[in-house]
Amino acid sequence: GQQVMQIPQYQHVQEGEDFTTYCNSSTTLSNIQWYKQRPGGHPVFLIQLVKSGEVKKQKRLTFQFGEAKKNSSLHITATQTTDVGTYFCAGTTSGTYKYIFGTGTRLKVLA
Amino acid sequence: DSGVTQTPKHLITATGQRVTLRCSPRSGDLSVYWYQQSLDQGLQFLIQYYNGEERAKGNILERFSAQQFPDLHSELNLSSLELGDSALYFCASSPDPRMNTEAFFGQGTRLTVV
Numbered sequence: 001g002q003q004v005m006q007i008p009q010y011q012h013v014q015e016g017e018d019f020t021t022y023c024n025s026s027t028t029l030s031n032i033q034w035y036k037q038r039p040g041g042h043p044v045f046l047i048q049l050v051k052s053g054e055v056k057k058q059k060r061l062t063f064q065f066g067e068a069k070k071n072s073s074l075h076i077t078a079t080q081t082t083d084v085g086t087y088f089c090a091g092t093t094s095g096t097y098k099y100i101f102g103t104g105t106r107l108k109v110l111a
Numbered sequence: 112d113s114g115v116t117q118t119p120k121h122l123i124t125a126t127g128q129r130v131t132l133r134c135s136p137r138s139g140d141l142s143v144y145w146y147q148q149s150l151d152q153g154l155q156f157l158i159q160y161y162n163g164e165e166r167a168k169g170n171i172l173e174r175f176s177a178q179q180f181p182d183l184h185s186e187l188n189l190s191s192l193e194l195g196d197s198a199l200y201f202c203a204s205s206p207d208p209r210m211n212t213e214a215f216f217g218q219g220t221r222l223t224v225v
Contacts, residue, residue, distance in 0.1 A: 031211065033213065033214075035216075041218075042113070042201060042216040042217065042218055042219055043154065043201070043203075043216045044113075044216070045213035045214065045215070048211075048212070048213065088153065088154065090154075096167060098156055098159070098167040098169060099144065099156065099159075099214070100156055100169075101146070101153055101154040101155075101156065102153065103153045104153045104154075106151075
């Protein structure tokens, strides 16, 4: 079945350092979404990417969708303590309604 | 506040028992998704309903069942509970059946099986 893996599983960074998490799907995706879950909280939608090679930015966050639509990345520039949490990608393939979440990357930012 | 309401917030029950988790989606959303999140784990897709009909099924155990009612609220029934069923259960809703827009998650129900 469809699998969505994320690396790394954990990342500790010093405040001000950059951070990147990668999302890889075993199948071609129709679109991909990114969510952030703060410790003790629920997933909150960040962004959706639909087009091959698409790049979107939200302030210090840059999201990319691979040309083959099988991978994606989230890059945070100059991390802040407020960036702490687990970042999930979630994707679906055409013809299905299943939205499969990646394994998540837990980010810790050291002040 | 996402607009998705889940009750109860916490539930402690014994092995072998049956529980029902409830989800009220955002006003106007027709799709409801259920996810299971075990301790420090990812989100496992269980099942999706759209306007009362089951649309997609994930790795949902036979001991688990769900339904969506005419008023669009949904219930997840877990029976013959085992210790390994202890987890956070999230409900999410979105307007369309393919989640082509963002999904809004509830606060979750933390189930502890003892």
